Amino acid sequence: MEIIELTDLALREALKLGATDVSAICAKNNENQIRFSNNSITVTKNIKSLELFLYVAKDRKRMIGVTSNPSAEGIKRFASDLIKACKVISPSPEYTPLPKGEFSYPLHGIYDKKLAEDGVKLIEFAKEAVDAGLEAGATRVSGSLMASEEEIAILTSGDARGKDKTTKILLNVRAFTDEGTSGHGLSCAARLTDFNPSEAGRVAGDYAKVSINPHPWEEGICDLVTMPTVTADVVQHIGSFSSAFTVDAGLSFLIDKVDQKVGVDEFTLRDYGVVEGGLGGRGFDDEGVPTRENIIIEKGVLKGYLHNSTTARKFGKSSTGNAGIIEPNPWNLVVDPGTMSVDDIIKEVKRGILVTNNWYTRFQNMRTGEYSTIPRDAAFLIENGKIKHPVVGLRISDSIPRQLASILGISKERRWIEWWEVSIPTLAPTMLIKDVTITKALR
Amino acid sequence: MDEDLLTSTVDLAQKLGAEYAEARLHKIKTTGCLLRNGVPEPATIGDAYGIGIRVICSGSLAFSATNDLSRENVKVILEKAVKRAKASSSLLEHRILFSEEKTISADWRAKEKKSIENVGFEDLFGMLKNIEYQIKDGRAGVAFPNRLLASTTLLEEKMYMNSDGARIRSRVPRLGFYSYITTSYQGKTVTITIPSGYSQLGESGGWEVVDRLKIYEYVQKKAENLALVVKNDQRPPKETVDVVLGPDVSGIIAHESAGHPGEADRILGREAAQAGESYLKSDDIGLKIGSEEAYVSDDPTIPHSNGFYLYDDEGVPARKRRLIEAGVIREFLHNKSTAYEFGVSSNGASRSTSYDREPIIRMANTFVEPGDYSLEELLEDIRLGVYIKSFMEWNIDDKRFNQRYVGLEAYMIEKGEIKGMVRNPILEITTPKLWSSVDARGKEVEFVAATCGKGDPMQGAPVWTGGPDMRLRAIRVGAR
Numbered sequence: 001m002e003i004i005e006l007t008d009l010a011l012r013e014a015l016k017l018g019a020t021d022v023s024a025i026c027a028k029n030n031e032n033q034i035r036f037s038n039n040s041i042t043v044t045k046n047i048k049s050l051e052l053f054l055y056v057a058k059d060r061k062r063m064i065g066v067t068s069n070p071s072a073e074g075i076k077r078f079a080s081d082l083i084k085a086c087k088v089i090s091p092s093p094e095y096t097p098l099p100k101g102e103f104s105y106p107l108h109g110i111y112d113k114k115l116a117e118d119g120v121k122l123i124e125f126a127k128e129a130v131d132a133g134l135e136a137g138a139t140r141v142s143g144s145l146m147a148s149e150e151e152i153a154i155l156t157s158g159d160a161r162g163k164d165k166t167t168k169i170l171l172n173v174r175a176f177t178d179e180g181t182s183g184h185g186l187s188c189a190a191r192l193t194d195f196n197p198s199e200a201g202r203v204a205g206d207y208a209k210v211s212i213n214p215h216p217w218e219e220g221i222c223d224l225v226t227m228p229t230v231t232a233d234v235v236q237h238i239g240s241f242s243s244a245f246t247v248d249a250g251l252s253f254l255i256d257k258v259d260q261k262v263g264v265d266e267f268t269l270r271d272y273g274v275v276e277g278g279l280g281g282r283g284f285d286d287e288g289v290p291t292r293e294n295i296i297i298e299k300g301v302l303k304g305y306l307h308n309s310t311t312a313r314k315f316g317k318s319s320t321g322n323a324g325i326i327e328p329n330p331w332n333l334v335v336d337p338g339t340m341s342v343d344d345i346i347k348e349v350k351r352g353i354l355v356t357n358n359w360y361t362r363f364q365n366m367r368t369g370e371y372s373t374i375p376r377d378a379a380f381l382i383e384n385g386k387i388k389h390p391v392v393g394l395r396i397s398d399s400i401p402r403q404l405a406s407i408l409g410i411s412k413e414r415r416w417i418e419w420w421e422v423s424i425p426t427l428a429p430t431m432l433i434k435d436v437t438i439t440k441a442l443r
Numbered sequence: 444m445d446e447d448l449l450t451s452t453v454d455l456a457q458k459l460g461a462e463y464a465e466a467r468l469h470k471i472k473t474t475g476c477l478l479r480n481g482v483p484e485p486a487t488i489g490d491a492y493g494i495g496i497r498v499i500c501s502g503s504l505a506f507s508a509t510n511d512l513s514r515e516n517v518k519v520i521l522e523k524a525v526k527r528a529k530a531s532s533s534l535l536e537h538r539i540l541f542s543e544e545k546t547i548s549a550d551w552r553a554k555e556k557k558s559i560e561n562v563g564f565e566d567l568f569g570m571l572k573n574i575e576y577q578i579k580d581g582r583a584g585v586a587f588p589n590r591l592l593a594s595t596t597l598l599e600e601k602m603y604m605n606s607d608g609a610r611i612r613s614r615v616p617r618l619g620f621y622s623y624i625t626t627s628y629q630g631k632t633v634t635i636t637i638p639s640g641y642s643q644l645g646e647s648g649g650w651e652v653v654d655r656l657k658i659y660e661y662v663q664k665k666a667e668n669l670a671l672v673v674k675n676d677q678r679p680p681k682e683t684v685d686v687v688l689g690p691d692v693s694g695i696i697a698h699e700s701a702g703h704p705g706e707a708d709r710i711l712g713r714e715a716a717q718a719g720e721s722y723l724k725s726d727d728i729g730l731k732i733g734s735e736e737a738y739v740s741d742d743p744t745i746p747h748s749n750g751f752y753l754y755d756d757e758g759v760p761a762r763k764r765r766l767i768e769a770g771v772i773r774e775f776l777h778n779k780s781t782a783y784e785f786g787v788s789s790n791g792a793s794r795s796t797s798y799d800r801e802p803i804i805r806m807a808n809t810f811v812e813p814g815d816y817s818l819e820e821l822l823e824d825i826r827l828g829v830y831i832k833s834f835m836e837w838n839i840d841d842k843r844f845n846q847r848y849v850g851l852e853a854y855m856i857e858k859g860e861i862k863g864m865v866r867n868p869i870l871e872i873t874t875p876k877l878w879s880s881v882d883a884r885g886k887e888v889e890f891v892a893a894t895c896g897k898g899d900p901m902q903g904a905p906v907w908t909g910g911p912d913m914r915l916r917a918i919r920v921g922a923r
Contacts, residue, residue, distance in 0.1 A: 035899065037712045040536035044527040045506045046520065047799045047900075049493070055485065062485035068492050068510040081488060088565045090483050127534050142715035144899045172899075174716040249479055250589025250625035251634055326477065326484050359719075360838035362641075364849050364867065366634040367625065370923060372847060374840050376719070393845060395838070395871070397923070420717040420899055441845040442872045442919050 003028055004153040004163060006052060006070050011155045013079040014056045019086075021057035021098045022157040023287055023325070026050070026070060030149045034122045037142035039130050041123070055286070055325045056082045057098075060091035064325055096310040098287050099319060101159035105283035105290050108274040112191040115167035116149035129173045129185075129201035136205025138175030138183070143204075144420075145171045145197070152282060160288020166280045169195050172419045174377070175204035181214065181390070183207025184357040184377040186229065188279055188416045188425070207356055207378035214392035215381065217440060223352030223408070224396065224436040225345055225382065230358045231335065232417035232428035233373065234400060237361065238269060239330035239424055241369070241400075242296045244311035246327070253369035253401050254302055263300040263404035268336035270295050271306065273321055278332040279418050279425035285323040291331060294320045300404075306330060333426040338410025345409045345432045347385035353394065353438065354380045354387065359421045369400035372439075397439045406434040444468045444612075448512065449604040452496060452521055457606055459525040461498040463541060465605035467756060468494050468512075469798035471597060476564060478571040478592045481579065486564050493798035496521055500528035502538025504780075508799035542782035542789050544759050546608040551753040552615070554746065557650035559596050559616030567594040570620070570653060574662050578624070582670035589625035594618075595645075597905075601756070609758030615751060617905060618652040619645030619892055622662070626673040633673040637665045638891045639691055639833035639851050645892030645905070647751040655747065668852050669833075671864055677855070679868035679920045685825045686870065686918045687818075687856065689832035690889035692848055693811045693910030698895070700874045701739035702809040704843035705766045705774070706792075707781035709804075717899045719841025722874060723772065725785065733770030733878025736814065740765050741776065743791070743807030749892040750807030750906040752794070757802060759791040766809075770878060778804050796902040803898050811910030814884025819859075821883055821914045828856035829868050829920050847871040849923065868920040880918055885911035 001009070003026040010024035033045040052070040056063050056079070063082040067074060126145050133141035147169045154162045169192065173185040185204035189195040226234070241252040254262065273291020274281040285291055287309055295303045307315065308323030322328035346354065353375075361373040373396050381388045409432035418425045449466045456464030473489035493510035494517060505528035507520040571592045581587045597617040604610050621643040626633050638644055644661060646652045688696070703709065704721040712720055723730070742763040743752045752761050757779050765773045777785065778793035781804065795802040822830070831850040839846035848870045855862040872880075890909035897904070 031900075033899075034531075034534075035713075035716075036534060037715050038537065039534075041503065041531045041534040042539070042713050043504045043506055043801060044524075044531055045508075045801065046523060046527070047507070048509045048511070048520065049799060050510060062483075063488065064485045065488040065490070067490040069490060078488075078490065085486060085488065085564055088563055089486055089568060092483050092485075094482055123531060123534055130534065140712065140715075142712060144716055146900075172716050176715070249591045249623065250632075251591070251623055359841060362836045362838050363634075364836035364923065365632075367632040370836070372836055372838060372849075374838050374845070376841050395845070395847060397847075420901070439847070439869075439871055439921065441847070441876075443876050 003151060006075065007153050007155040009072060010052055010054050010075045010079060011157065013076050014054065014083065015157060017079060017083040019056040019058050019083060023055040023098060025053040025152065025154045025286060028151045030116065031146060032122060033144060033146040034126045035144045036126050036130065038140050054079060054082060056086065057095060058083060058086040060095035061086040061089050062092055062095060094310055094314060096313045098156050098158040099289050099309050101288060103160050103288060103290050105162045106274055110166045110190045110274055110278060110280065112167045114192050115147045115169055122147060125197040129171060129197040132198040132201030133173060133175035133205035136202045137209030138205040139178050140176040141173060141201060143171065143173040154284055154288050156288040158288055160284065162284040162288065164282045168279045170418055171197055171200050173200045173204040175208040177208045177212055179212045181208050181211035182377045183211065184229065186417060186419055188418045190279055211378040211390040214390035217391040217394040217438065219439045221435050221437055223349050224433045225349060225352060225354040226431045226433065227356045228415040228428040228430060229417050230355050231431050232422045232426035233358055233361055235269065235333055235335055235426050235428055236422055236424040237400060239271060239333045242305050243328045244305040244307045244315055247305055248311060248314065251366045253367055257302045258304055260302060261300050262302045262401065263297055264407045265299045266338055266410050267297060267300050267404060267407055269297040270334045271330045272332045272334060275332050275334060277416065279416055281331040285321045286325050287323040289319045289321045289323065291321040330424055333424055335427060335429055337412045337414055338429055340409045340411055342411050342413060342430045345411055345430055346382055346387065348409055348432055349382040350384060352382045353391060354382055371400065372397040393440050395439045397437045403433050408432040408434050444602040446602060448517060449602060452517055453604050453606050455518065456498050456521055456525065459522065461500050461525055463499040463606055466494060466496045468602045470600045471797060473595065473597045474567065475593065475595045476567040476571055478568065478575055480590055481575050483568060491797055495795060495798045496524055497801065498524050498528055499539055500525055501532060503528040503531040503535050504539045506801040539780055540783045541779035544779060544789055547754060547758050547760065548610045549754055550612040553647040553751050555616050555649040559598050559618065559649045562596050562650045566650060570594055573659060577659065577663055578666045582667050585670040585673055586627045587624050588627050591623040593622065594620050603756065603758060605758055611754050611758055615647050616649055617645060617647050617749060619643045620658055626670055628673045631673055635669045635672065635851060637662055640695055640835060640837065643892040645749045646747045647749060648747050672851055675864040675866050677863060677865045678922050679829055679865045680827060683917050683919050685828035686915045686920060687821050687828065687830045688913045688915065690910050690912065691833040691891060692831050693913040694891060694908035695834065695837060695848065696877065697739045697811045697910055698806060698809045698908040699839045700843055700846055700877060701766050702741055702806040705776055706804045707775040707777045707785060710775060711781060711784060714897065718897045722842045722844040727772050730772045731770055732772060732875050733767060734881050735769045736881045736883060737767050737770040737878040738812035739767040740812055741806050741809040745808050748808045748907050752807065755791040755793045756795045757789065757793040759789045761791040764790050776804050776806065794904055796904050800898065800900065800902045805897065805904045806895060806906050808907035810888055810890065811884060811913055813886050813888050813911045816883050816885050818885060818912050821885060821912055822856055822861065823859040825856045825859055829865055830854045830856050830861055831868055831870065844874050867923045869922060870918065870920060880915040881913055882916050883914040887911055
């Protein structure tokens with residue numbers, strides 16, 4: 001059966017069993033991956049899945065299920081299990097009927113047939129990245145390369161009916177020198193024409209090479225230049241903290257900040273269901289509401305939260321097309337471009353650090369946004385507008401609200417970032433942030 | 444589960460030229476409940492079932508997975524896996540070989556008294572409502588305006604077969620609880636989790652886990668102590684002091700700075716681009732990195748544990764691994780591939796979290812071994828120190844060398860006695876300095892459950908982290 005037929009079967013079955021609200025989403029995924037390390041392939045993977053997501057409400061009682069058995073019999077049994085479960089759970093005072101259509105969904109071209117083919121030349125692409133990293137001066141190159149296709153269909157009891165199809169290719173490269181330094185490169189695209197494995201490998205190799213003989217860094221306060229991969233990590237957390245569910249659960253530093261200044265004038269953050277050049281996303285959310293452009297922060301002012309229909313009703317707003325039945329989520333985050341080049345940003349720094357990559361961001365207090373994260377791969381001291389030498393052994397220990405209010409510069413150039421550490425696709429610039437606390441470990 | 448499907452898949456792989464083949468039917472059923480400020484969120488059911496296949500052809504490894512279990516489809520994905528493996532030679536500089544291991548035929552189950560399959564949503568929501576009733580009014584003048592409480596069940600069933608003749612069936616039920624709470628006092632707000640550090644209370648077993656873990660008593664006690672965190676503004680001392688770390692902290696340290704760097708795949712660089720590598724090198728067995736009091740082990744066979752298993756996903760028997768003994772690196776965590784590289788036998792650390800994930804090296808239950816001190820004895824000769832009982836923020840670099848743990852429930856120690864609370868002391872320290880500073884360990888080990896992230900695509904593996912109270916001498920604790 002086609003995925004739209006499976007959703008239709010699930011919808012009809014749940015309604016027949018007495019559900020008042022049903023959202024049935026069927027997703028078919030095909031992922032081809034190559035992982036490599038030490039210049040050699042370690043594994044090739046192909047993962048195919050067909051899954052049905054089903055939301056049902058009956059007597060204001062709500063259940064969600066995901067099954068990997070979307071056969072006709074499997075769907076009937078699964079719908080029955082969800083409806084039976086409704087009998088033993090409590091009704092929700094926050095129950096909100098699913099939005100009513102008819103809806104029309106944005107058309108987009110986030111699809112490249114070549115990426116959906118089994119024969120996509122991943123091995124050649126991986127080899128290009130490895131060779132470029134080695135040529136740039138690294139001695140070991142590792143990474144992962146994933147090409148994926150998602151075909152998805154939705155039917156709801158609110159008369160939403162949609163189909164969508166996207167592809168993307170994500171390359172994450174890390175290059176190492178014999179001296180133990182490393183550099184990181186990414187190429188993330190929805191189409192092969194926008195994909196550049198050699199550049200990702202070369203950037204990783206270059207960073208690894210110029211990081212040889214790093215200086216230990218002393219802790220203290222200094223200005224920080226975040227390259228797009230680092231900016232994207234901070235921005236994805238801002239996106240998640242702008243979910244109305246997170247706000248309602250008391251777990252966000254953006255609580256009670258709507259229409260208030262939360263950042264500098266130059267900072268604008270948007271979310272799109274689908275956006276030209278973006279990495280996946282969809283034309284509809286899990287309630288069938290069309291996705292759209294949402295401005296989260298405009299010129300430093302928090303404009304609103306991301307909503308599904310339940311949080312929207314509670315906050316007296318309309319859905320923003322970001323459902324998640326339980327939790328609204330961002331799809332594709334986009335930071336507006338600034339006016340500076342990356343070189344201009346570096347020239348602005350009297351004494352600071354440039355960080356090319358980071359990982360392991362954790363929060364001490366989600367209400368204040370206090371967190372720390374660890375730079376990895378290349379990082380450099382900047383003095384009097386010039387990159388002076390590589391540095392090592394530092395940790396960024398700050399708060400996101402303080403950083404948002406301390407941005408001194410945003411680059412014109414931006415890059416799409418999605419990798420192991422940044423799961424929400426984000427179009428991110430380089431940023432200059434004033435007075436960031438840097439700490440180091442006791443040896 | 445269709446054993447014939449596994450047999451025919453492994454047989455066909457060999458006919459197609461695979462030097463090694465394995466197939467795993469993997470089923471995971473989950474349920475979940477979420478109560479937000481007393482309001483039930485939609486409850487969830489998950490039902491994931493499919494087959495994961497690995498083949499080695501010409502020294503190249505390929506993995507395929509599907510949830511379409513028709514014979515024809517499984518044959519197609521297998522044929523493609525063999526073809527991909529053979530086509531990988533242009534970027535294959537290092538052939539993948541497996542260690543030879545004893546062939547096992549087994550059928551094992553984690554113990555369960557009250558079947559997880561009989562745990563209903565009324566039970567899971569009932570537990571959350573009881574906890575909500577316990578804590579909703581706050582504690583000690585501190586309000587808890589936001590409470591997000593979650594309970595989960597999981598039933599994992601697997602059937603595994605490989606071309607060496609291993610045939611293994613398994614069944615592991617698990618139950619868990621976690622929570623996020625906002626605490627508020629005189630306009631100040633602090634978010635906490637119970638258990639601390641974004642971890643969980645969890646074990647393998649059925650509904651009896653709720654009693655065994657004493658979940659209600661645990662939450663009650665933690666809520667009382669953690670409520671006081673928001674009231675506290677006492678800065679930690681600036682000078683070097685002695686530090687006692689509680690079980691939550693020694694447990695996360697065991698996991699992050701002894702378990703992860705001891706994963707042989709990281710040491711060989713296989714996870715370099717994502718989870719990272721290790722400060723340890725291949726020939727570091729026998730390296731002294733800590734004091735005589737540094738002991739860390741990983742043991743999948745602990746009954747009721749969250750990371751419990753008896754055979755790994757390569758058919759190798761699980762056993763206790765002594766990672767650090769008396770400050771010396773004793774053993775790495777191995778699968779059959781790294782075991783071959785190191786010329787040892789696999790110690791059964793290979794696990795996959797779902798049918799569509801390849802088995803990779805994972806920790807199970809990683810902990811600091813107990814010593815012979817009571818808490819009073821650990822404290823008695825400390826003139827000035829800090830007792831960091833639990834934490835929230837933590838991180839460690841991708842070589843597992845430079846780490847940081849920020850205290851949540853923490854107290855001053857003065858003249859051998861625990862005094863008032865101290866706010867967010869920071870232990871930011873290198874791995875050798877940390878393990879070299881340990882001079883005593885408590886008698887009692889406590890565990891919490893956690894989900895350990897590794898692999899690409901990401902795999903969140905169920906683990907326990909644990910340890911006793913652990914004393915470190917002459918440490919600097921910073922402040923946020």
